[in-house]
Amino acid sequence: MRKKLHDKVNAYKAADEARRMGVYPYFRPISSAQDTEVIIDNNRVLMFGSNSYLGLTNHPKIKEAAQAAIAKYGTGCAGSRFLNGTLDLHIELEEKLARFTGKEAALIFSTGFQVNLGVLATLTGRNDYLILDEADHASIIDGTRLSFSKVIKYRHNDMADLDAKLSKMPEESIKLIAVDGVFSMEGDIAKLPEIVQIAEKHGASIMVDDAHGLGVLGPKGAGTAAHFGLTDHVDMISGTFSKSLASLGGFVAADRATIEFLKHHARALIFSASMTPASVASVIAAMDIMENEPERIKQLWDNTAHASKLLKQAGFDTGHSETPIIPIYIRNNEQTFLMTRILQEQGIFVNPVVSPAVAPQDTLLRFSLMATHTYEQIEEAVGKISAVYKQVKAMSAETQAI
């Protein structure tokens, strides 16, 4: 039988089905700034589903910097970094990032996703190995799909498995371990001291994707490697500007030779337009605030400790989270979606996380903190999550009894 694209896309009904049941949780339009409180459908909703860990996305100084950049440079660069799209502002940010991460040089891409596509597809070849934690972010996985090298995954944070897998790889192959610094759904931290030790034993290189570690871990928010004092033992540190740094874009920092190689080989950089002036200026302003106002990071950790304590007291399984990303394991897709909807009706925004973002049995509500949340907001959210959990469990028990 002839197969047509049209038939395939028309057969996709899952989203419609969820809409019909009133539990569709994606693409919820927000008509305000991304802050601790947002407006959805004309209602005020407390935001516990954001990656704006430092609460900077609506900061007046950052907005001013973005406006000034637009006034000076216009709205776009109309080309890639490689050709006409490099501004002095891009170079300024790269130099700042290199200093901040403690590396010789840095290179900015238009998104964090593109960093992983560019770096991983470029650095290893046909006879080489890319080694991933099974919980790594989708952009790392997609980066490996663009690479011709062999891809091997080890069990999440399982160092014996990492060691065993590396032991089987030939001496003469390049080996690059790519790992999230902070795991984006589980909120736990990579075991970097052990990874470094194992990598050194096998002659492997390490790239830490610190999308969720920057602005959160380490002195002045310098990230996971700095947190462990291992900056010099990690070959590459990458990150995004779409979380703590209140903008859009991403970077990789490394030694000068690696950055030079990437500048001339990474297709996701060379064949894509550069970050807009407003986005770059926002990052520079956000980094200044982060470095000069360390109390924000302290507040983020106070909020995290408070929320974590309350969620545990309420009896929730929050896994191995050690960061402002707190998974609330529900382990049932329908109940997770239903809770998301009822919570939003009650003024609380959380994200449902189902397969393939986590294993099918690990369905969770992702609860994330910002430095700007108040204890009252956190207490209100945890109280409501608790009550709604009981309500949804009772509804499921009733349905099963029928």
Ligand code: PMP
């Ligand atoms: N890496 C990780 C670990 C992430 O969580 C994300 C975003 N969710 C990215 C990369 C991609 O970053 P960006 O949003 O800048 O594309």
